[in-house]
Amino acid sequence: MPRIHNDPNLDICLDYDNLSFANIRAQLVNNNTTKEQAIQLLRNIWQANNDTDKAQWQQQLEEDRERRNHLQRLNDKEQDRLDQERVDEEESVHKEERKKNKHKYIPILSTGIPNDLSITPCSYAIRKIDKGEYMELWYFTNDGLDEAHAKKTIDDDAMIMSKMADSSTAWVSSASTCNTCSVMDDQNISFENSCQACPCFITAMEEADWPEDRVRMMVIFWNNTQIHKYWSLRDLLAQKTLLVYQAEQRR
Structure with a gap:
């Protein structure tokens, strides 16, 4: 067809x-x-x-x-x-x-590089946090953590001679003492040290099993103070005002 x-x-x-x-x-x-x-x-x-x-x-x-x-x-x-x-x-x-x-094709293990800093304040600070008592931010600054690191070889239960409030002396455990000459009040530390100490303090609160609402309250409080417009001013008195306010309100 x-x-x-x-x-x-x-x-x-x-x-x-x-x-x-x-x-x-x-x-x-x-x-x-x-x-x-x-x-x-x-x-x-x-x-x-x-x-x-x-x-x-x-x-x-x-x-x-x-x-x-x-x-x-x-x-x-x-x-x-x-x-x-x-x-x-x-x-x-x-x-x-x-x-x-x-050697160029050796398998890479699926393990990351540790990037979490170890926060180890002195035993005195840890015990104060565990009890929920007031604790200066200084203990969580680099200076405070360095001092705790320098003294970590001392047994917490070791007895040392300490001067009491009435000027008398007594044997007390090393964990119950601290170098009061080094400790600074919150209003006297720098803003940089305050920003460095607050996250460490929050971590210590969490590790001490503080109630979640307490931890969240401190997070919000410190966040609000650290982003306040006073920090961007050249007026040092305005910045000092925030440090004093933070110290008084937290106590």
């Missing part, structure tokens, strides 16, 4: 009533067939041929589609084969590279 090159769905039936078809109509007209019937007969014949062409056209489309799909599958299969060959070749080269430079 010859191949159809134009879509028969776009064809329009011929006008068999036209004068150019008079000879064909005359061959069909007789005592039993009128002119109108002859025209309709010609239209029916055209429609039947057109329907046959439409069916053949649809079959051609399906065959062409199947042929294209088949070629596409072959191309995809060939491309997959080429891709796999390239991957295998790259993997082979990579394996050879790892073999030659094995």
Whole structure:
């Protein structure tokens, strides 16, 4: 069957009533067939041929589609084969590279570098925090933590001679004493030391199992004081005001 090159769905039936078809109509007209019937007969014949062409056209489309799909599958299969060959070749080269430079490809353990500082105030400060008693921020500044680190080799239960409030002396445990000459009141420490000490103090409160609402209260309090606009002023008195306010309110 010859191949159809134009879509028969776009064809329009011929006008068999036209004068150019008079000879064909005359061959069909007789005592039993009128002119109108002859025209309709010609239209029916055209429609039947057109329907046959439409069916053949649809079959051609399906065959062409199947042929294209088949070629596409072959191309995809060939491309997959080429891709796999390239991957295998790259993997082979990579394996050879790892073999030659094995130290470069040693697996890295999934362990991070410690970045949390160890906060270890003196035993005196720890015990005060455990009891919920007032404690100067100085103990959590770098100076306070350095002093605690320097004295950490002394046994907390060791007895040392200490001067009492009435100027008398007595033997007391080392953990119950501190170097009062070094300790500074909150209003006398610098703003930088205050900012460094507050997070350490909060950590100590959490480790001492302080109630969550108490810890949150201190976090909000120190955060509000440390972001206050007075800190950005050149007026040192304004900055000192915040230190004094922080000291009085916290006590």
